[in-house]
Amino acid sequence: MSEVIPNIVNKFQHIDWKVDYDLVTKNTFAALSIKTDKFEQPVVISSSQLNLLSHELMRAKEIMEKLLVRD
Numbered sequence: 001m002s003e004v005i006p007n008i009v010n011k012f013q014h015i016d017w018k019v020d021y022d023l024v025t026k027n028t029f030a031a032l033s034i035k036t037d038k039f040e041q042p043v044v045i046s047s048s049q050l051n052l053l054s055h056e057l058m059r060a061k062e063i064m065e066k067l068l069v070r071d
Contacts, residue, residue: 010036019047 016033028047033040045053 010038012036 012034014035016035017030019028019030021028030045030047030050032043032045034043035041
């Protein structure tokens with residue numbers, strides 16, 4: 001008897017983003033809105049956090065590409 005395993009991974013649908021500048025704090029920030037098939041999540045991060053996120057995503061991509069089986 002096989003058991004059906006539920007799909008627990010949300011399917012990415014869309015991301016909206018904008019970079020803005022706060023005149024009061026004089027900081028640059030990114031406002032993201034991430035949408036999946038189950039939810040939409042707003043995220044606000046500083047420019048330094050955005051740089052770190054970008055670096056980490058590029059590193060993750062490199063690692064994943066190395067793991068791909070090639071013919």
